[in-house]
Amino acid sequence: MAAQVHGFQTEVTKLLKLLANSLYSNKEIFLRELISNASDAVDKLRFLSIQDPLLTKDDPLFHIRVKADEAAGTLTISDNGIGMTLDEANEHLGTIAKSGTEEFFRNLSQDQAKASQLIGQFGVGFYSAFIVADRVTVVSRSAKAAANEAVRWTSDGNGTYESELTTKDTRGTDVILTLKDSEKGFLNEWTLRGIITKYSDHISTPVWLWEKETPADEKKEPTWKWVQVNDAKALWTLPPKDVKDEQYKEFYKHLTHDYDDPLTWAHNRVEGDLEYTSLLYIPKTAPWDLYNREQKNGLKLYVQRVFIMDNAEEFLPNYLRFVKGLVDTADLPLNVSREILQDSAVTRKLRRALTKRALTMIGKLAEDKTKYAEFWSQFGRVLKEGPVEDRTNQEEILKLLRFASTKSGTNAEDVSLTDYVARMPEKQKHIYYITAGSYEAAANSPYLETLKKKGIEVLLLWDRVDEWLMGNVEAFDGKTFISATAKDLDLGELEDKEEEKQKEESEKQHKGLVERLKKALGGKVQDVKVTARLVDSPACVVGAQDQMLTQQMRRMLEAAGQ
Ligand code: ADP
Ligand code: MG
Secondary structure (H helix, E strand, C coil): CCCEEEECCHHHHHHHHHHHHHCHHHCCHHHHHHHHHHHHHHHHHHHHHHHCHHHHCCCCCCCEEEEEECCCCEEEEEECCCCCCHHHHHHHCCCCCCCCHHHHHHHCCCCHHHHHHHHHHHCCHHHHHHHHEEEEEEEEECCCCCHHHEEEEEECCCCEEEEEEECCCCCEEEEEEEECHHHHHHHCHHHHHHHHHHHHCCCCCCEEEEEEECCCCCCCCCEEEEEECCCCCCHHHCCHHHCCHHHHHHHHHHHHCCCCCEEEEEEEEECCCCCEEEEEEEECCCCCCCCCCCCCCCEEEEECCEEEEEEEHHHCCHHHCCCEEEEEECCCCCCCCHHHHHCCHHHHHHHHHHHHHHHHHHHHHCCCHHHHHHHHHHHHHHHCCHHHHCHHHHHHHHHHCCEEECCCCCCCCCECHHHHHHCCCCCCCCEEEEECCCHHHHHCCHHHHHHHHCCCCCEEECCCCHHHHHHHCCEECCEEEEECCECCCCCHHHCCHHHHHHHHHHHHHCHHHHHHHHHHHHHHCCCCCCCCCCCCCCCCCCECHHHCCCHHHHHHHHHCCC
16 A cells, blocks of 8 residues: 555644744753653553453563664654554544644734743644654554554655555554754764653653663774663652652653643652542643633543543542642552542542642642742632632632732732731621722722721722622631622621711711602612711712622623623
């Protein structure tokens, strides 16, 4: 059969064009991506062979190999993992399967610097090979296929690729890069060793490098041999005290394909009733698709060190979807499926435990104000879904929220409810807040006048989720949340006796005016009342407290044509 020419999916072509310009300063990541793919391929086969040991019988030791050929100018990354059939190669190496890909490219700005940062987050995977190679050839044989059912795929990265059936003696994949003239430096043994050590230290499959050994007697020809570069121990199985920060960071990059360091992490090994190891990370920046519903989140699941699945969403609630990482447990069976996961008591226990771990990690991060501000700006809005979604941990999540307040006079969201409560005057029994369309609208709202005059701090909220959040939580630390826009603003003991008297008097005094206003406004309002809450403004509209219809909500309803 002759090789068939196929066009890349439009997005792939776009990606390839972008790559050339955007990752020039970080070219070596191609090796991380290819080793990472090899490691994934091995993990997949290791998993399949639990059910079907025959798959790996004739080649039982998994490996990844990197070999430079100076004469040919090629670099080859090989693995004996799951491999690909012709159809699989066409599907996986010609398209991008990620959801939201099209949208991603539509939104990609013209700003080169920004684009390159986004590209990093997006994860370029296999296609990063074209950063350094002007031809990439993949020869692969699926673990389930015969020697003559292998595939040869090749492309110069210019819009098309060719693929055809071929023969291959052993299962797995060889990725052969014909390096660009300018990138021949990647054939150097020391360069390779350096990069591989950095990127594969924590990979649980041995990575071997083809190295030259110069004999003591210089007249003799040098010999070549495979040398194992990493120690092939899964990082999370090591005791936390033996793992260096650099290793955690590299592992994070391997896990998430993020090019940036993580903001923080938590590594826990738990024995006893429930046995598990978890390694959780918080990224520095929110992924571009944090609000994309189709986007798969969740942890990597391992059972007794065997990789089982990606994106196991069962182990963390939705409001913690920005947490990356893995869980390895001995309490689930190796043949666990998504269906079994969904209604297993072990899953529920793990979810409870991991949710706590994640919240504790965020709590620890909060001790560092600068880092927490960074975190809050990226993920605060998602965390705000928490108190309503997860009633069990409501109090703990509320503690992690940050607000702007009338105290600071700026829009910086750095006040915690604990701070607020700590500085409440003794007579104050409630937590006062206001929601509005913007910081300015909240800070300058006439509803705040009395509270301001009395020196009561008010939390200022203007996120889209705030209205919903505040409408669905009752209290923190036993103190009720009260909207500053509520009709009978309950000031409790803060109410001034003198003011009460004045109010009664002015009520009598203005009875006529109130009657006239009621008539004029007719059915448009429920009631007209004299108030002592305004200081500078003559009048304001309020919602009844029990109606829960605050200003912001009313505006939303109006906008929706209600
Ligand atoms: P990702 O790894 O995020 O899925 P990549 O672009 O790195 O994206 O790889 C695309 C797909 O190509 C992989 O999901 C896998 O199906 C296939 N693939 C790549 N490299 C290998 C390999 N060494 N062995 C088997 N399949 C591979
Ligand atoms: Mg990949």
